[in-house]
Amino acid sequence: MLQEFQQHIKAKFPFLLQGKCLLTISGGIDSVVLAHLCKASRINFSLAHCNFNLRGEESEQDEVFIKDLAEQLQVEVFTQSFQTELYAKDYQLSTQLAARELRYRWFEELAEKHQFNYILTAHHANDSLETYLINTTRGTGLNGLTGIPQQNGKIVRPLLSFSREQIQQYAKEQKIEWREDSSNASDKYVRNEIRHHIIPQLTEENPNLLESFQQTQQNLQDAANLLEDYTTILFSRLVEEINGKYFLNVQDLKQTPHTKAVLFQLLNSFGFTEWNDVYNLLEAQTGKQVFSKTHRLIRDREVLILSAIKDQEDQLIKIEENQAEIKWDQKQLSLENVNEMGAFSQNIAYLPAQKIKFPLTLRKWQAGDRFQPFGMKGKKKLSDFLKDEKLSPLEKENTWVLISDEKIAWVVGYRTDNRFKIEPNTTTILKLTLTYEK
Structure with missing residues (x-):
């Protein structure tokens, strides 16, 4: 298997031979064999082990085993202890989903902190078959039928082409020791039920079940790739980004x-x-x-x-007197003092500098906001003004106001306030220009 593994790495993942890898290890046969294969293939890797504190003393012994293995292989090891059941309760997750969230978040943190290029997991062909069967029982699209991907960003699964039987045979031949997870024997998990009962029955019907699945998986992946190409064409024809x-x-x-x-x-x-x-x-x-x-x-x-969906908390932006521009939410507001008014448009506002009190505030409009639209004597609800402007719900939601001394000076991109109109005695004018980033 070692020779096949090395050929597989050279053909599919040659970058692993030059990169710095973080190998996630539970202590079970799959990840331990992967560690031995990577060591024999001269891949630069460190180990990362999660103690989920779900199996008492057994979990503690797993961690001791991993540390001994790291010493044997002469590689760096990282360990982390999690209060998984408490996390699952706090976030209303299943124990399995909580453990998944915790470990992958930690792996990403380790990769960023220690500059690991890739995160290796020990998923193999049987895992992919089990995932396929689980997804079919829950209802899924085409992507859910293609099994586990060999690579997803930084995460690489170099054993995915190998079967559980090949891994077990290699461990036996090399006299490799590993830890047995007692929870793997329990049928309370869907994956174990499929592994222990459904797949053996299917294998009785078709002794080449795994090979047939791998061919089906390749056909489905080809179809998924074709559909992705078609979707790219449709997206460019049907969707406009602004x-x-x-x-x-x-x-x-x-x-x-x-x-x-x-x-x-x-x-x-x-x-x-x-x-x-x-x-x-x-x-x-x-x-x-x-x-x-x-x-x-x-x-x-x-x-x-x-x-x-933006953060629910309203965004407040302060503009100081010496600022020439401010950027936010793919918009840019330029500020300059001028002696006279120039071109007019919805995206240009002229305000009398002597009536402006800094710092100015930019924020989203709020229910209850009132202002005096330019040219009108009385105040008007901003909600009514936006309705009269026939704005769409999304345009209304993304409307900003410029505040001076707790008064709306400009409904940005639409109308200035009459209280800030330019008078004959105005000497200095603050010109505001709104532009949109592409």
């Missing part, structure tokens, strides 16, 4: 064959799960929205607008 937001024309989407599948492909990477609700936006009224954890999709007249 100032960090994506605009999808509803009529164009409706006229595209397999509209629901197209929407899934276009938006899948943005975390949406309620696909019927997403699809129903094509027939919804303006203002209807669907949320993922990171993004929002909103119907606005004849388009769907996709935007990232």
Whole structure:
């Protein structure tokens, strides 16, 4: 197996031979064998072991074993202890999901702190088959049927082409010692139920089950790659990006064959799960929205607008008297003192310098805001003004105001306040110019 492993590394992952790797190790046969293979292949690596404190003394003995192994292989080792059950309770997660979050976050922190180029895990072909079967029982798209990827960013899985039987045979031949995790024998976990019962039954029907799956997996991956290429073409045709937001024309989407599948492909990477609700936006009224954890999709007249969800806390930006420009939220505001007014537009405001009190404040508009629109005598609710301007819900939400001495001086990009109009006796004028970053 060593020769096959080394050939596999040279063919698929030659960069591992030049990089600095962090090998995640539990003490089980898979990760211990990977450590021995990497050592024999002269890969530069350190070990990282998580103690999840889930199996009492057994967990402590695993950590001692890993430290002894590191000494035997003459490699650096990092260990970390987690209160996994407490974390799972606090964040309302299953124990398995809590452990996954904790370990991968720690691995990323180690990689950044110690400048590891790659994180190695010991997933193998049988793990990929189990993942495939789990995903089919839960419902999944094409990507969920392609098994575990060989590489995902910094994470590399160099054993994914090898079977559990090959790994066990190599450990036996090399007299490699490892730790047995008692929880692997329990059928209370779905993966163990599949491993202990379903896969053996399928193997009775097809002794070459793993090889057949690997061929199926390759076919599915080819189909996924083809679909990804097609999606890239569709994205460029159906989606327009403006100032960090994506605009999808509803009529164009409706006229595209397999509209629901197209929407899934276009938006899948943005975390949406309620696909019927997403699809129903094509027939919804303006203002209807669907949320993922990171993004929002909103119907606005004849388009769907996709935007990232900003932090809920209102952003306050202070502008000092000596500042010439301020950048925020893909916008730029330039400030200069001039003697007379020049060109007019919605994105240019002229304010009398003597009425301006620094520091100025930029913030999102708020319910209850009032101002006196230029040319009017009385005050008006800002919400009514934005409604009269026929702004979309997203445009309203992204409207900013410039505050001087607790008074709105400018509804940025729309209207100045009449209390800050230029008088005949105005000597110095503050010119504000709004531009958008591409």
